[in-house]
Amino acid sequence: MDVIPDYTHSVVEELKALAEAGKLTPDRAQLDVAAKLDRVLGDLRDARPAKKKSALGWLFAKGSGRPKPIRGLYIHGSVGRGKTMLMEMFFKQAATDRKRRAHFHEFMADVHGRVHEHRMKVKNGEVRDPDPIPPVAASIYAEAELLCFDEFSVTDITDAMILARLFTELFALGCVLVATSNVAPENLYKDGLNRGLFLPFIDLLRRHVEVTTLDSDTDYRMQKLANLPVYVTPLGPQADATMEATWHQVTDGAKTAPSEVPRKGRSIPVPAAAGRTARFSFADLCERPLGAADYLAIAERYDSVFLERVPQLGAEKRNETKRFINLVDTLYDNAIRLYVSAAAQPEDLLAERRGTEGFEFDRTVSRLFEMRSADYAALHRQRHRNRSVPPL
Ligand SMILES: Nc1ncnc2c1ncn2[C@@H]1O[C@H](COP(=O)(O)OP(=O)(O)OP(=O)(O)O)[C@@H](O)[C@H]1O
Helix, strand or coil: CCCCCCCCCCCCHHHHHHHCCCCCCCCHHHHHHHHHHHHHHHHHHHHHHCCCCCCCCCHHCCCCCCCCCCCEEEEEEECCHHHHHHHHHHHHHHCCCEEEEHHHHHHHHHHHHHHHHHHHHCCCCCCCCCCCHHHHHHHHHCCCCEEEEEEEECCHHHHHHHHHHHHHHHHCCCCCEEEECCCCHHHHHCCCHHHHCHHHHHHHHHHHEEEEECCCCCCHHHHHCCCCCCCCCCCCCHHHHHEEEEEEHHHHHCCCEEEEEECCEEEEEEEEEEECEEEEHHHHHHHHCCCHHHHHHHHCCCCEEEEEECEEEEEHHHHHHHHHHHHHHHHHCCCCCCEEEECHHHHEEECCHHHHHHHHHHHHHHHHHHHHHHHHHHHHHHHHCCCCCCCC
């Protein structure tokens, strides 16, 4: 998304400017959260001069001379409400170079890496104190005083057990935490093993961050997706460009990379995947010897599938046609969102209707039509609501 103006120092102002330019729907709930983010921006800005050594600094320094701790912000709410978007605006405007933004799981993986490093040092006799938490916190703080986390969620017991101690140290050092999440703090690590040991972290969080909900009525992601083309025809550069643009909309900036779906003894290559969305050509899935079980494995791993360049299905493409029928059946049965580019409308794809294949293809045609409908989109949403976690 292009952003205007470049550097406003206010999330509220940026939201308003984008709404005025017609790029965003004005949203009261988002503005309320933006105002809270602006409060953190202001606190960060105000804290800066205090850190500079000025001749009169001692006059303003209170107590130990440590800067007053800045209360961060924890934004929770349902999917697609704009939490990530607000965080992006906030992060860009935060007046410090020592800032770090990461997916929470990435951050924790980094923490475990640092803990491991410390343990190796203890083993090699390089450091004495076996407790890894203070040095790990110090090394994180040395790089960033502002920590911004997307999708704060705790599911892993090793994360759960480390968090209270780690953040006690980080907050004591002066770290400011801003996070988005789908769950309220009191529901973090809900039903997790040894949850009692995790509860001090929730108290700690409440003391150091303001907690707010982003409860706009609109799921903007769904709204965007509902307006996307799901069946593009005829084939050609225009169709390719539409599919490309749709891919970017659906994956919403997530990193795209080749992947594979493991199968017994071999794996199905996925030319491009981002989160729970996979992109194939007709040749990838229907011109190779794949069967229903392979398609099922794909449907289990991904929520949305792009299938590009479905050709006219002539008599010479009997096997390919059978696979295509199989593929559409499997994706349909699993309520997978399907984005297709094809040589023709579904009913004109099969050149000749003959025997059982023709009969079966009627079902494919009907399903392809149904898969474009708002009802199917709603079913997809309902079935995949809890599967937003990217595959391992
Ligand atoms: N006011 C708005 N008008 C139009 N589009 C919006 C608005 N707010 C957010 N969007 C768009 O909606 C999509 C979803 O927003 P975003 O990813 O920030 O939601 P989220 O709350 O972080 O969702 P999740 O919890 O699933 O991560 C984005 O593409 C974003 O640009």
